[in-house]
Every structure is written in C-alpha cells, then in structure tokens.
Amino acid sequence: MSTSQGSHRAGRRGAGAPALPLHEQPTQAALVLPTAPPPPPPPLAPRPPARPAAPTLPAVAVPPVVPEQGSRAGSRRAARRRKAGGTGGEGLRRLVPQALVVAVLAGGTSAFVADDKAVRLSVDGVPRTFHTFADDVSELLTDEGVTVGDHDIVAPAPGHALTDGDEIAVRYGRPVTLTLDGTRRQVWTTARTVEGALRQLGVRAEGAHLSVSRSAPISRRGLALDVRTERAVTFLADGRERTVRTNAATVREALAEAGITLSGQDTTSVPAGSFPRDGQTVTVLRVTGSRQVREEAIPYAVERVRDPELFAGTEVVERQGVQGVRRVTYSLRSVNGVAQRPRRTGEEIVRAPVSRKVRVGTRPQPPAVTGADGLNWAALAACESGGRPDAVDPSGTYGGLYQFDPATWRSLGGDGVAQDAPAAEQTYRAKKLYVRRGAAPWPHCGRRLHS
Known part of the structure; x- marks a missing residue:
C-alpha cells in the first residue's frame, strides 16, 4: 500500500477507532511519504494454459475486491480468495441447490400455465370470453356468481369437466x-x-x-x-249451414263473424257466452212466443171435527165446501216452427176456496131396542124423507128421517127437533116409538118395515 492509501485508510478509521493488533499495524516506513517516483510495475506473468469450459451457471453478483497492498491482512485475504477461486468443485456444490430451486419454480410455472383455460360463457344469450382455472362447469358458475334453479338449462351439464376452448350456455327459466x-x-x-x-x-x-x-x-x-287459436265452427241457421274460421272468445262473437243475427227470443243450442271449440256445430233456434191466461178451479178442503154429542158412525155436514178460482198465465213457444209444451209462468188467486166442515160423532151407539131390531128401517126412512136426516115437510111440522112432530120427539126423550139430531139417534127414537105403537105412526110407509 502506498503512503497516500495508508493515510486515507487511517483517516477513515478516525481518532476514535480501536487500535489494530500489532501484526496488522503499518510499519514506520509505510507511513513516510515517498520522495521518489514509484518503481515500474513488474512484468506480466505468462498466461497459464487454457482449461476446459466450466458448465454455465446462473450469474451471481459478487462485490468487487480491491487489493490491499502494503498489509499482511490484505495479503492473507487475497490468498484466501485465490484459493477459493482455484477450487471450482466447492463453488459448484454451493450453486447446485440454487439451480434446483430455479428448476422447481420453472416446472410450477409450466403447470400453472397448463391449468389456465380460455372459455366462452353465454348467460341468457349474452356471451363473454375469459380465462379460468375451474375444473368443471359447476365450479365455473360458482366462481362467476351464476346461480341456476330447477327450471334453468345449463349446457354442458354442471358436472362436465372443462377444457380449453369450451363454450358454456346458461338459459334461465x-x-x-x-x-x-x-x-x-x-x-x-x-x-x-x-x-x-x-x-x-x-x-x-x-x-x-x-x-x-x-x-x-x-x-x-x-x-x-x-x-x-284459430278454430273451425259450424252454424246451422234458417235452414243453412255456415262454417267460419275464427279465434273468437265466445260463441256470440263467432256468430257475428258468420253474419248471423239473433233477435227477440232467438237463442243457440249452446250458451252464447261459452267458448267455441274446434269442429263444434251450433244450432240457431228461432223462437216465437205468446202468452195465455186460464182460470182454474181450486178444490176445497174437508174439515172433519169430532163431536161427542153424535153417535159413533154418524156424520153431519155443518158447512158445505166452495171451490176457489185462480188465474194462471202460460207461455206458449214455437221453436223453428215447432210448438212447444206450454210453460206456466205465473198465477193469481181470484177467489179462495171454502172448506167443507163435517162433524163426526164419537158418542157410543144406543142400546138395542127389543122388538124393533131386524126391521127395515132404511126402507121406512127412504119412504118418509128420502133418507135425509134433516128433511122437513112443507108445513114445517114434521122433520127428520121418520118425520117426527116435536111433541112425539120429546116424548121419546129427544132434545129440540128431530131433524137436528143425528141419523142414528133418530132411528133409535123411531124404534122406541114402534115398540109403543107399532107401525101406526107411519100409516102410508109403515108396511116398508117388513119388506
């Protein structure tokens, strides 16, 4: 290391930096600035023979190494780097795991790309194309938020597996x-x-x-x-047959389309408001009608009243019955010229009937009269009064079946006059009279008792 480099390094450490060990401290000569220019660089060493090319490995960023001349520490570090660079096997072992990671990532990317599918989804006729990782149609619809019900159609079916380029159609019910x-x-x-x-x-x-x-x-x-829908309906009217094709809602509308008019009481064989069916035949009924009024008798009722004063088996008409009268209205119809049965449409009471009142005897029959029973009392009554219990002669003196006068009647135990008594009581009193006087009280008809 040159003096300037040593000074620069010392400056970087600073005053507060810890002291280096003795074997790493610079010598006194290294701290003295040179007074002469540096010696020329040594000649280049000959290039070693070329080695076979090593396998290509991924590039790894390595920070640049600056040689640290002039210090033993720098020399040792440079030696270690040269040693590491000369041993290629250790570096290769260090880079193989990195290459494997890169290979695995590359394989995953290939699988990721292979699972991606381009599909076309049409929902109610609105199509769109997109990419999906869904495995089947159901998963695709779920991913896209498409809900289907029982009446909706999905083609292909929801469980169908998806492949690239598939077309899926959803049609809502x-x-x-x-x-x-x-x-x-x-x-x-x-x-x-x-x-x-x-x-x-x-x-x-x-x-x-x-x-x-x-x-x-x-x-x-x-x-x-x-x-x-359009239907064929046939009408029979006025002796003609007409068929029309119609989509009318009622027979009446179809009739108008056929040009047939109803008037007055005219009607059809089916209700005019009914729905006309295909192939149906409808008859038009031309109706003419009139009204007739008739008077009819109303029978009287018979009112029977129990009377304990009359002998059993005796009936007395207390009031004669009178028939009533009612006015009845009939409708007379003729359909297509054929008279129909008169139809009763109303009635009015003109005179109410009066019931007949009859008194019915409940009194026990009188005891038998010895010496008078077995005679023909009916023949005697027919001769004297015509068999009428209430008969009275023209003079008003004699009355009843056997024409008693009032004095004789009372002498026999009767009340009032004979014509007001029941027929059985009159016969009983007549028998008592016969026991007393024989047939003398009936000089003209007495011989009938033995007929």
Whole structure:
C-alpha cells in the first residue's frame, strides 16, 4: 500500500477507532511519504494454459475486491480468495441447490400455465370470453356468481369437466301463466320472447289471437299470456249451414263473424257466452212466443171435527165446501216452427176456496131396542124423507128421517127437533116409538118395515 492509501485508510478509521493488533499495524516506513517516483510495475506473468469450459451457471453478483497492498491482512485475504477461486468443485456444490430451486419454480410455472383455460360463457344469450382455472362447469358458475334453479338449462351439464376452448350456455327459466283456448295453466320456458315461448311450448300460433305482442320480451319474473287459436265452427241457421274460421272468445262473437243475427227470443243450442271449440256445430233456434191466461178451479178442503154429542158412525155436514178460482198465465213457444209444451209462468188467486166442515160423532151407539131390531128401517126412512136426516115437510111440522112432530120427539126423550139430531139417534127414537105403537105412526110407509 502506498503512503497516500495508508493515510486515507487511517483517516477513515478516525481518532476514535480501536487500535489494530500489532501484526496488522503499518510499519514506520509505510507511513513516510515517498520522495521518489514509484518503481515500474513488474512484468506480466505468462498466461497459464487454457482449461476446459466450466458448465454455465446462473450469474451471481459478487462485490468487487480491491487489493490491499502494503498489509499482511490484505495479503492473507487475497490468498484466501485465490484459493477459493482455484477450487471450482466447492463453488459448484454451493450453486447446485440454487439451480434446483430455479428448476422447481420453472416446472410450477409450466403447470400453472397448463391449468389456465380460455372459455366462452353465454348467460341468457349474452356471451363473454375469459380465462379460468375451474375444473368443471359447476365450479365455473360458482366462481362467476351464476346461480341456476330447477327450471334453468345449463349446457354442458354442471358436472362436465372443462377444457380449453369450451363454450358454456346458461338459459334461465321464466314462468308463464298460459291461457290456451280458455284453459289456464302454469308453464316454464327458457325463451326470452313470446314468439320463442310459443315455439318452445308447441302452440300453434298461425291465425291466433295473442294478448301481448309476439315480439314482447319475457322477463325472469314471467308474464300472463292469453292465446286463442284459430278454430273451425259450424252454424246451422234458417235452414243453412255456415262454417267460419275464427279465434273468437265466445260463441256470440263467432256468430257475428258468420253474419248471423239473433233477435227477440232467438237463442243457440249452446250458451252464447261459452267458448267455441274446434269442429263444434251450433244450432240457431228461432223462437216465437205468446202468452195465455186460464182460470182454474181450486178444490176445497174437508174439515172433519169430532163431536161427542153424535153417535159413533154418524156424520153431519155443518158447512158445505166452495171451490176457489185462480188465474194462471202460460207461455206458449214455437221453436223453428215447432210448438212447444206450454210453460206456466205465473198465477193469481181470484177467489179462495171454502172448506167443507163435517162433524163426526164419537158418542157410543144406543142400546138395542127389543122388538124393533131386524126391521127395515132404511126402507121406512127412504119412504118418509128420502133418507135425509134433516128433511122437513112443507108445513114445517114434521122433520127428520121418520118425520117426527116435536111433541112425539120429546116424548121419546129427544132434545129440540128431530131433524137436528143425528141419523142414528133418530132411528133409535123411531124404534122406541114402534115398540109403543107399532107401525101406526107411519100409516102410508109403515108396511116398508117388513119388506
């Protein structure tokens, strides 16, 4: 080391730097500035023979080494460096692990690049191309935040393995409330327009009436769609047959399209508000009608009243019955010229009926009259009064079946007059009279008792 270099090094250490060991301290000569120019450099040593080329290794940055001439420490360090440089095997052993790390990293990079795939994903017709590391379709959809349900379509299937260049399509299902020719049902479609849904559902739309436009979009919330397909309907009217093709909602609308008019009481064989079916035949009924009013009798009722004053088996009419009268209105119809059965449309009571009142005897029959039983009392009554218990002669003196006068009737135990008593009681009193006087009280008809 030159004097200037030693001074510079001493300056770098500074006053406060620790003292060097004795074998590393510079000599006195080294500290004296030279008074003469330095000697010329020694001649170059001959170049050693060339060695075989060593294997190429990754470059390693090594800090430059500045030779430290003029000190034993610098000499020793230089010797160590030369020794290390001359032994290539140790340096190679030191660099092999670094080369292995670089190789492993290079292999991982190759695998990383091989797992990357370019795919094309179309969601509801909107495509995009991107790179992914997903292994199958399910993982890809999860990574992309695409959720599918039971009514959605994914092609290829969710478990399908992915390869570079695959195309995946997702089509969302949409609910459609479809009313087809009057029948309503809920269906699902992946079409995005009404026209596409009709094709997908197999609905014949030629000539059909649609409640919304064919080009209308279908959102994921769905829509309500009313479809009336074209149908052939035949009408029989006024002796003619007419067939029309229509998408009408009611028979009445189809009838108007056929040019047939209903008037008055005219009607059709099916309800005019019903849905016309394909191939249906409807008959038009021309109806003419009138009204008729008739008076009809109302039968009277019979009112029977139990009377303990009358002998059993005896009935007395206390009030005669009177028939009532009602006014009934009938509708008379003729359908296509054929008269129909009159139809009752109303009634009005003109006179209410009066019931017949009959008293029915419950009193036990009188005891038998010895000597008078077995005679033909019915024949005697028929001769005297015509068999009428309430009969009275023109003079008003005699009455009843056997034409008792009041005095005789009372003498026999009767009350009032005979014509007011039941027939059985009159016969009983007549028998008692016969026991007393024989047939004399009936000079003209008495012989009938023995007939």
